[in-house]
Amino acid sequence: MRASHHDRDTVVERLRDAAAEGRLDPDEFDERLERALTAKTHADLNALTADLPAPQAALQQAAEQQRPPxxxxxxxxxxxxxxxxxxxxxxxxxxxxxxxxxxxxxxxxxxxxxxxxxxxxxxxxxxxxxxxxxxxxxxxxxxxxxxxxxxxxxxxxxxxxxxxxxxxxxxxxxxxxxxxxxxxxxxxxxxx
Known part of the structure; x- marks a missing residue:
């Protein structure tokens, strides 16, 4: 599936957060950032964040989904x-x-x-x-x-x-x- 501007921006934010947490060194961040900005598909974007932990908001949402009604x-x-x-x-x-x-x-x-x-x-x-x-x-x-x-x-x-x-x-x-x-x-x- 083709990636939208919003999809690319979301991945860029995740990469910035990962760099700020020390998970990516500056060179790796720059390389992934460039690839994110030129990504054409969701698969291209997913490869850039596959080795990063899920964002805190996603973890909270998953926990909320598990709560009983x-x-x-x-x-x-x-x-x-x-x-x-x-x-x-x-x-x-x-x-x-x-x-x-x-x-x-x-x-x-x-x-x-x-x-x-x-x-x-x-x-x-x-x-x-x-x-x-x-x-x-x-x-x-x-x-x-x-x-x-x-x-x-x-x-x-x-x-x-x-x-x-x-x-x-x-x-x-x-x-x-x-x-x-x-x-x-x-x-x-x-x-x-």
Whole structure:
């Protein structure tokens, strides 16, 4: 597969990090840097970093992928995650139950490229709030009777996770959106 500018830049950063850590001497760094900047394929780039350890972010992502899914049960009185700070795992399952469930990602900082949210609206529904700059892929959800309301924008900022939504709307439906006016004011006045 042909390499893009972004692919080459990523390898250049890994080579710079390896040189800064003392894994590459200056001559070897210069030679690999030149080869990275002129690489045509992914195979050319992979050969330049094959003997280097995986970057720390990749190790953290692999560890996150191994964590068991977080399960949120709406039950009779409902359940909510957020708007306080919390750590989002790679997979979350939310059941609306009778009281409803809310997942508020407004204050979540995640290094994951993707977060899988399996939502089941049940009777009272599931509401998911994602920050501006995050995007959602809702193609994997069955709207059921309650339906799916997607009020997010497709404008995804670099380095932000994609919310991959699956599951079913059930009777209560699934609603995914960005923060409303009231929530934005609260975020502005209370950034903690």
């Amino acid at each position: 977080l399960v949120v049960q709406g039950g009779i009185s409902g359940a909510a995650l957020g708007p306080n700070r919390w750590q989002a795992p790679a997979h979350i399952t939310a059941h609306g139950g009778l009281g409803g469930a809310t997942l508020d990602f407004s204050r979540v900082q995640s290094h994951l490229p993707e977060i899988h949210v399996e939502a089941h609206g049940d009777t009272s529904g599931v509401t998911i709030v994602i920050p501006d700059g995050w995007a959602a892929d809702t193609a994997g959800i069955d709207p059921g009777i309650g339906g799916l309301k997607d009020k997010t924008t497709p404008d995804r900022h670099p380095g932000t996770p994609l919310i991959r939504l699956t599951g079913t709307g059930g009777l209560g439906g699934v609603h995914i959106r960005h923060p409303n006016r009231r929530e934005r004011r609260k975020l502005d006045t209370d950034p903690a």
